[in-house]
């Protein structure tokens with residue numbers, strides 16, 4: 001690989017400090033979440049990835065890629081189903097930006113109307129199994145594939161073979177890549193390469209100060225000078241970090257952690273289900289996909305605990321049991337798709353769910369456990 005050799009020859013090894021001994025505690029502040037409205041279509045299918053485009057939100061399920069624009073389904077295509085990654089990247093033709101998603105090993109350009117065009121060939125990657133795309137800066141972006149990565153600069157792709165590559169990340173001119181034994185950061189402006197030995201990392205990300213963040217199953221590390229310093233150790237079970245416009249979201253067991261500037265926020269009692277996954281939004285929000293459906297959440301300044309409870313306890317039940325009839329344009333003509341609608345209909349909900357128990361109607365099942373959850377929420381509504 002001639003080009004790989006060129007990269008190695010050009011870079012200067014800057015840092016090679018190792019991850020220092022973990023400290024036992026994590027100083028966290030309470031994280032309160034607010035649900036962000038993103039669709040008027042009831043959405044209860046788990047997703048493999050979500051990518052925000054200029055025209056809407058593209059979600060991938062195991063069956064299709066769906067573009068939701070203006071709150072409604074604008075397009076649905078099986079091309080791009082089960083997509084794994086996506087990014088807004090500098091256009092490889094003309095000016096502006098392209099929305100790119102990666103699905104089934106191929107690179108797809110996503111049009112404003114939600115249709116897709118296969119573009120692997122444009123980057124010379126048609127024979128590779130591409131798994132991830134990240135945006136580096138206004139000129140550059142990168143792909144991860146089975147045997148290495150490619151950095152695209154002004155439409156020109158250069159491939160670098162890399163054994164044992166597990167993940168890539170990028171921000172503000174920095175490109176990070178992870179192997180089984182180290183995380184490396186290439187500063188694309190200076191060509192300086194820093195290496196941070198860390199074993200069994202789950203993923204990497206960059207924070208708002210361009211510091212590398214690395215998680216393992218039990219610890220969060222952040223770049224400090226030329227070493228990785230543990231922010232937290234002894235956590236229950238940590239996910240890969242999700243980059244969200246300078247913020248970093250991480251699942252810890254059944255809770256969510258948010259790294260924001262020098263603060264570490266953590267939810268209390270969120271009770272995420274085991275199958276939950278997260279995707280960062282460039283707005284700083286986080287997308288949460290659970291077996292019961294998808295929510296977009298924001299770090300709430302005021303932190304309405306009851307709304308958080310609605311999001312975690314009620315929304316999944318609404319999505320699976322009530323949404324068929326109680327969507328914004330549903331047959332019952334009673335919209336129960338959001339928190340406010342539940343608060344304003346407290347009396348009717350109490351009557352039909354708690355007292356009479358005649359909702360949902362015969363033929364639709366609501367388990368006793370779920371009815372108890374709804375009752376508890378209705379009972380705590382002012």
Ligand code: HEC
Nearest residue numbers: 321322324325331332334345348349352359360361364366
């Ligand atoms: C199969 C369709 C269907 C499903 C599923 C369903 N509903 Fe209904 N619901 C209706 C219809 C139709 C009405 C209006 C007629 C009535 O009041 O019985 C209604 C009325 C209501 C009302 C009375 C609203 C008011 O302002 O008087 C409440 C409260 C309610 N539903 C809650 C729920 C909840 C909560 C769920 C899910 C756990 C649910 N429903 C599931 C069809 C449904």
